[in-house]
Amino acid sequence: MMQYETMKNSLLPAAILINNFVKGIGPYRYEQYLIEVINATPYFLQRSQGESYVHPLEEDHGEWDCISSRYAMDFKLVASESRLRALSLFSSQIYGENGWISFCAPKIGRGDRRYKPITATRLFAALRALSLEELKQIRQSPTAKGRAGRDVCFLLETLGTDKNLFLFFPYNIYFDEDGSFEDGLSIALSAISADFRNSLLYRTECCPDRDTYFSFVYAKHFIISVWQDHSLRFLDAVPVEKSPLFMKLLYYAESAFDREVLK
Template sequence: MTDEIKPIRNELKTRPLHAIFVNKHFIPNEESCDYEKYLIELVNDSIYFRKKSKFQLYTSPISESCGECDCNSQSYKMDFKLLDSTTRLRASNELTGGIQKLSEGVIAYCMSKKINDTQVAIRLHAVLRDYNSLQLQKLHENKQNFNFGTIEFDIKNYVDMLSTKKNLFLFFPYEFFLEKQYPFRRIEYEIKSALEHDFKESGIYRNKFYSNYDTYISCVYDDHFLIYKFTNDGRLKFIDTIYLFKSKVFQKLKEYLY
C-alpha cells in the first residue's frame, strides 16, 4: 500500500477548544464571548446557507424567552447546539484558568473558578459509540432523574437536545489536527469518517423521529470551519468549509490567548 492511499485515521487527533470559544460569558464583560455570535458570522459566510435563506442575512433573536431559533432568516431557521457533554462543558468553565477584561486592551489572567478541584468530565463522542438509535430513543422516553456525573445523565441530556423539533446546527467544540501535512480533501474525508463513527446513530435517530428537520455537524480544523449534514442513513455529507478569519468575533476571542 502506497503512502498516497494509506489510511491516516490513526494520525488524526482532537483537542478541546479553549473555554472562551465554548462557554458563554467565560470572560466577564466581554460581549463577544458567546459561541453563537461567531457561529452566525460563519453561517452568513457560507454559500450553502446563504442559498437556504435566499441570500438574506441570518440574524440572532432579540429574545430567546419564547423558544426562538438562534439563527434566523425569513426562509430558513436553525438552533445552535454544542455537541458535548454537560459534565465536560461545566469542567471547561470551572477548571480553566480565568481571563478578565479590565478595560479595552487591558487583560488579566487569573486562577480557575474551582482551584485544586477535580471533576468528572465525560467524553460524549466516545461514550456514544456504545449506543444505537433505539437505545437513544429509550433514554429520551425515560423519566428517571439520573445522577450528575454518570454516563446516563449526559446521554439523556444529549438525546433530549437531539429531540428538539427544529433544524439543528451542532458544533463539535474540538479542533482536529495532524502532525503531518496531507491534501485538504483527504483530511476532510477522514474527519467526516471520524464524526460518522461516533454520531451515525444520532443521525439515524434524528431521521427516524425528526425527519422534517435538518441536522448539521460543524467542527474546526487548521483555521477552517467544516460543515456536514446528516443524510437519511445517518451518514454525513460535506456541505461547506469557511476560513475562521471570516469571523471577527472568533478572531477577537483568539487574541485573548496570545
C-alpha cells in the same frame, strides 16, 4: 501520512465555548460567531435567498437562534454538560480591558475547599459503542448508566428538538503528519460520522422533516456538513477568519495558552 489512527482532537478553550467567559469585552455568546459563519456560507445564503441571518432580540417564547424571513435554525453544542462544566470551573479566568489582558486563577482551584474533581464524559467516545436501541433505552432511563448516561440522554433530548439544528462539535481536529487538506477532511468526516451515526439516526426518527447540520473545526476552517442518507455529507469549509468574534476570542485563548490553539 494521515490516517484515522493518527487523527487527534482538542476541545476548544473556555474563552471560545463558555458564554461571557472573557470579562471586560462586553457580553457575548457562542451563537454570535456561528451566525457570522452561517452568513459567510453560500449554501445558507442560498436558502435565505441572499438575506443575512440574525439572532432574535428575545428568546422568551422559544424563538430560533438563527433567523431570516425564509429559513431558520437552532444552534446546539455537541459536548457533554459535565465536560463543559469542568472547562468553565477549572480554566484560568481571563480579563480584557483597555488593551490589557489579565489571567487569574480558575473559579475553583485545587486549594479551594469547594474543589471536587469532575468525572467528565467524552460524548463522542460514549456514543461510539451504543446501538440505536441502546440509545432509546438510555433516553427512557438516563440514570441507569450514571454520569455518562445522563450526558448521552441530554444530547438525545437536544436531538429531539423539532427544529432545524446546526450542531457544533466544539473540537479542533488535527494531524501531526503532513498531508492534503482533502485527505484529512475525508478522514475526519468519516470518523465523526461513524461516532454520531446512531444518535443522528435517533434524530431522524424523532424529527424526519427537519434539517440537521454538523460542524467542527479542522485546519483553521469551520467544516460544515449535512446529515443526509444516513451519513454526514460535506457542504463547505469556511475559514475561521470569516468570523471576527471567533478570531477575537481565539486571540484571548491563545494569549492564555501562549501557543496556537488551532494546530
